[in-house]
Amino acid sequence: MSKIEDQVPGDVPAVINGSVSRLGRLPQVTQRLERYGVLFAWVAVAILFSILLPKTFPTWPTVRLIFGTQTVILFATIGLMFSLAVGEFDLSMGSMVGFGGSMMTVLNGTNHWPVWAAVGLTLVVSFLFGCINAFLSVYIGVQSIIITLGTGTLLAGLSLAITGGQVVTGISTSLVDFISTQFLGIPLPFYFAVLLTVVAWFILQQTPLGRRMIFVQENREVARLAGLKVKRIRAGGLIATATIAGFAGMVLAGTNGAANPQAGSYYLLPAFAAAFLGSTAIIPGRFNAIGTFVAVYFLVTGITGLQYLGYAGWPEQVFYGGSLVLAVTISHLVGRHQIKGN
Amino acid sequence: MRRATPIARPDAGSRSRKKSFAALSLTVGMAVTASVLAPVVSASAASSTATSAGLIRATAVVKAYRKPPVWKGPSAKVSLKGLAGKRVVYINVSSGIPVLKYWSDHVTALALKYGGVKVEVVDAKGSVDEANKGFAMAIATKADAVLLQAFSTSLFTKQIADAHAAGIKVITGNTGVPGDVSGGQDAEVSFDYAQVGRIQADWFIMDSKGKGKGLVVSSNDVPASPTQANAIVAETKKNCPSCNLITKDVQIPQWQTSIPTLFQSTINTDPSRTYLLPIYDGQSLPGLGAIRAAGAGSKVSVGTFNASPGIVESLNDPKSGLKLDIGGNNEWWAYAGTDTIFRVLSGTAPIKNYNIGLRVFDTSNSNLIKGTDDGPWYGFTGFRGRFTALWKK
Numbered sequence: 001m002s003k004i005e006d007q008v009p010g011d012v013p014a015v016i017n018g019s020v021s022r023l024g025r026l027p028q029v030t031q032r033l034e035r036y037g038v039l040f041a042w043v044a045v046a047i048l049f050s051i052l053l054p055k056t057f058p059t060w061p062t063v064r065l066i067f068g069t070q071t072v073i074l075f076a077t078i079g080l081m082f083s084l085a086v087g088e089f090d091l092s093m094g095s096m097v098g099f100g101g102s103m104m105t106v107l108n109g110t111n112h113w114p115v116w117a118a119v120g121l122t123l124v125v126s127f128l129f130g131c132i133n134a135f136l137s138v139y140i141g142v143q144s145i146i147i148t149l150g151t152g153t154l155l156a157g158l159s160l161a162i163t164g165g166q167v168v169t170g171i172s173t174s175l176v177d178f179i180s181t182q183f184l185g186i187p188l189p190f191y192f193a194v195l196l197t198v199v200a201w202f203i204l205q206q207t208p209l210g211r212r213m214i215f216v217q218e219n220r221e222v223a224r225l226a227g228l229k230v231k232r233i234r235a236g237g238l239i240a241t242a243t244i245a246g247f248a249g250m251v252l253a254g255t256n257g258a259a260n261p262q263a264g265s266y267y268l269l270p271a272f273a274a275a276f277l278g279s280t281a282i283i284p285g286r287f288n289a290i291g292t293f294v295a296v297y298f299l300v301t302g303i304t305g306l307q308y309l310g311y312a313g314w315p316e317q318v319f320y321g322g323s324l325v326l327a328v329t330i331s332h333l334v335g336r337h338q339i340k341g342n
Numbered sequence: 343m344r345r346a347t348p349i350a351r352p353d354a355g356s357r358s359r360k361k362s363f364a365a366l367s368l369t370v371g372m373a374v375t376a377s378v379l380a381p382v383v384s385a386s387a388a389s390s391t392a393t394s395a396g397l398i399r400a401t402a403v404v405k406a407y408r409k410p411p412v413w414k415g416p417s418a419k420v421s422l423k424g425l426a427g428k429r430v431v432y433i434n435v436s437s438g439i440p441v442l443k444y445w446s447d448h449v450t451a452l453a454l455k456y457g458g459v460k461v462e463v464v465d466a467k468g469s470v471d472e473a474n475k476g477f478a479m480a481i482a483t484k485a486d487a488v489l490l491q492a493f494s495t496s497l498f499t500k501q502i503a504d505a506h507a508a509g510i511k512v513i514t515g516n517t518g519v520p521g522d523v524s525g526g527q528d529a530e531v532s533f534d535y536a537q538v539g540r541i542q543a544d545w546f547i548m549d550s551k552g553k554g555k556g557l558v559v560s561s562n563d564v565p566a567s568p569t570q571a572n573a574i575v576a577e578t579k580k581n582c583p584s585c586n587l588i589t590k591d592v593q594i595p596q597w598q599t600s601i602p603t604l605f606q607s608t609i610n611t612d613p614s615r616t617y618l619l620p621i622y623d624g625q626s627l628p629g630l631g632a633i634r635a636a637g638a639g640s641k642v643s644v645g646t647f648n649a650s651p652g653i654v655e656s657l658n659d660p661k662s663g664l665k666l667d668i669g670g671n672n673e674w675w676a677y678a679g680t681d682t683i684f685r686v687l688s689g690t691a692p693i694k695n696y697n698i699g700l701r702v703f704d705t706s707n708s709n710l711i712k713g714t715d716d717g718p719w720y721g722f723t724g725f726r727g728r729f730t731a732l733w734k735k
Contacts, residue, residue, distance in 0.1 A: 062607075064606075166651055166652055167440065258655075260652075310588075
């Protein structure tokens with residue numbers, strides 16, 4: 001039997017064991033609208049606020065603000081996307097962000113470890129926590145949403161334990177200065193996040209591994225029967241999420257110059273929202289890197305515009321939640337329409 | 343020969359009338375302009391005068407609070423006889439918040455050491471339901487008192503009534519106004535958050551020399567937030583009519599994600615609005631990172647409250663933008679909280695305002711911020727002896 005990847009062309013598999021890509025039979029215009037809807041919405045929002053605020057919004061400081069301040073969300077969301085892409089739910093991601101920042105700061109700031117050692121060990125520990133999530137979810141068989149709920153709570157407690165429940169500081173100035181270094185007025189972490197996005201795109205859309213991940217997410221049992229190493233692929237997704245989340249926590253701590261053990265939990269819902277919104281874009285119905293990037297910055301642009309107009313607090317949450325509900329509902333309706341059309 | 347038509351020349355009388363008319367018009371115009379401008383000039387002059395006077399007052403306040411705090415606490419003693427063995431259920435809004443854990447830990451230790459009173463801490467994890475369980479537990483186990491920390495009493499009217507019906511006293515902590523028992527509780531022990539807000543405002547006025555434009559960031563999910571935020575606005579209006587403040591509310595779940603963009607968007611939309619006044623330094627932390635990342639540390643000034651170890655050190659980092667972090671002596675609060683427990687359990691009249699020590703930490707005295715123990719920063723530990731002297735065995 002030929003391997004699945006031999007049957008799957010390009011970046012949008014037209015056929016996977018008989019299931020037809022949703023885009024395959026839609027009219028061209030509808031396809032484009034569904035595929036690039038969030039991108040069009042991003043552009044539309046940017047144009048709208050530029051019209052409403054011609055002197056302040058369409059300016060280089062605004063671009064710097066949008067791309068420079070929400071890098072941690074992009075890291076966290078791209079990391080989360082790996083587990084979602086294989087059908088797993090990692091609710092410990094937020095706590096991992098908090099733990100990663102806390103551990104690095106305690107090692108480097110409080111215990112004066114060299115930066116490379118503190119960062120290295122934190123990445124290793126993040127990786128190991130991902131392995132724990134993977135082992136319990138994939139090999140023992142407990143649903144990942146339950147296991148990661150537990151490990152997330154455990155990590156939150158560990159963060160408080162290692163920091164004494166306090167904000168910890170003392171991070172090496174070399175690290176803080178490095179993270180604050182700007183290129184074209186935007187701090188370096190943004191470019192690392194873009195690089196991660198490109199790597200994620202390449203893996204998911206351009207490699208056999210990526211196609212296997214899609215297959216596993218579409219139908220785990222069929223993938224297993226087809227000979228794919230389903231457990232390894234699922235485990236890999238969870239491990240990638242935890243490792244990248246730990247890295248995001250270190251970026252957060254370096255940006256703030258301090259680690260708040262409770263900070264990570266606030267990234268959980270925004271990351272999930274952005275990941276699901278991203279799955280309605282570029283490759284609708286699939287978690288994908290470019291869609292995630294577009295979704296994150298569509299949301300950031302909208303919230304920034306609202307803040308420029310003087311709104312803060314609840315309007316942002318309404319925009320965040322409303323955008324997600326609208327995009328996912330429209331995407332679902334279009335998909336259902338296509339299925340009925342078949 | 344035709345005679346030239348004589349050029350008509352205005353006669354002297356006409357010229358005179360025109361001059362008179364011009365003079366009259368000018369006079370009337372000046373009078374009208376003066377009458378229109380006079381109130382404005384007068385107001386501006388009055389405003390300028392008011393601002394100058396206010397600037398002097400504000401400066402005096404900040405200078406006073408730069409010094410170590412002094413004792414302005416109670417002198418009435420309280421008997422600890424019969425308190426040994428009594429139990430207090432201490433419902434903490436969240437033991438995950440460092441300062442709240444600090445308070446509960448210290449009150450637990452002090453109450454046991456000096457009065458033999460056992461304090462059982464319930465971590466409500468931010469949930470009203472969990473706090474309700476704490477009340478239920480207190481009633482079921484016949485506790486002697488409940489201390490409800492940093493929750494709004496409006497959410498617990500029934501629970502407070504039920505506790506009273508069961509003979510249990512209720513104390514609240516840090517709801518905003520010291521001694522405010524309008525929620526039906528028996529005592530309230532709080533920092534003077536209104537005074538904190540006034541100090542923040544006075545620093546803003548002083549630092550901007552009476553010309554500042556600023557953003558106040560409240561967090562109204564915290565009960566004490568409106569008190570402090572309103573005080574900042576009111577004090578600024580009083581002492582600096584020419585200053586300009588706007589207020590935004592960003593609640594705890596959004597601190598991490600919204601504060602960075604809020605800080606930067608404020609500066610982008612109005613580069614002259616250079617004072618950022620979040621009411622808690624925990625709220626400001628993600629914003630300091632954004633200021634550092636934007637290289638705007640020298641352009642903006644952040645003034646806040648709590649002097650949390652780990653955050654207040656940023657006073658020594660010019661890139662962060664942090665210029666003021668007012669400290670409230672947390673150990674002093676723990677002693678005041680313990681004193682309130684003793685008074686309530688013994689039936690002694692509670693103290694309305696302990697005047698818990700506050701100190702301004704800014705760039706002029708940031709050298710005081712050393713180490714992780716914030717006790718020595720305040721330069722006054724006399725409150726310990728003062729309180730223990732009130733507690734009669």
